[in-house]
Amino acid sequence: MELKKTIRTIPDFPKKGIQFRDITTLIKNSTAFCEVIDIFHRRYRKSKVNLVAGIESRGFIFGSALAYALGVGFVPIRKQGKLPAETISQTYELEYGTDTLEIHSDAIQKGDSVLLVDDLIATGGSLAAAAKLIQRLGGEIVDIAVVIELVDLKGRERIKPHNLFSLVSFEGE
Ligand code: AMP
Numbered sequence: 216m217e218l219k220k221t222i223r224t225i226p227d228f229p230k231k232g233i234q235f236r237d238i239t240t241l242i243k244n245s246t247a248f249c250e251v252i253d254i255f256h257r258r259y260r261k262s263k264v265n266l267v268a269g270i271e272s273r274g275f276i277f278g279s280a281l282a283y284a285l286g287v288g289f290v291p292i293r294k295q296g297k298l299p300a301e302t303i304s305q306t307y308e309l310e311y312g313t314d315t316l317e318i319h320s321d322a323i324q325k326g327d328s329v330l331l332v333d334d335l336i337a338t339g340g341s342l343a344a345a346a347k348l349i350q351r352l353g354g355e356i357v358d359i360a361v362v363i364e365l366v367d368l369k370g371r372e373r374i375k376p377h378n379l380f381s382l383v384s385f386e387g388e
Pocket residue numbers: 233234235236237270271273333334335336337338339340341342370
């Protein structure tokens with residue numbers, strides 16, 4: 216199945232000039248959703264990954280399904296102020312202003328092998344911040360996996376030296 220065809224594009228959302236890549240149409244399609252999880256599962260099932268971390272909120276959808284398939288635990292990385300126990304936080308630059316992500320301080324132990332998942336990489340700012348949180352707790356990032364890569368924004372560069380695995384690319388569209 217061509218996964219790209221199951222992703223809906225909404226022009227000018229949430230603001231003018233943004234082509235919003237909407238994955239709700241992909242996850243509603245059981246064949247497409249299973250295919251995404253199956254591809255990720257095949258890639259990581261023999262790896263040393265012992266935790267999947269996902270970024271709020273769409274990273275939770277793919278990350279938790281994948282954690283279940285891999286038989287490993289899931290760690291949520293959330294926007295500021297949402298996690299109830301002790302957290303560490305990481306602030307990163309946006310086009311206008313900054314944003315902050317948080318993780319529970321006890322979510323990852325030294326030596327954990329973590330697969331970081333989100334729905335989409337644009338500038339890579341949120342994935343780079345999430346990767347830092349994991350590393351600050353002593354976790355090792357095995358790979359970063361996303362469904363969609365917006366190639367023109369060069370997020371792949373921003374998350375270096377980590378490797379990016381993406382399933383669908385949008386370029387010059
Ligand atoms: P970034 O930190 O710039 O890589 O932005 C990534 C986050 O913003 C992801 O969690 C996406 O869900 C969301 N995002 C950024 N740009 C888009 C877009 N064009 N369509 C849908 N989601 C987007």
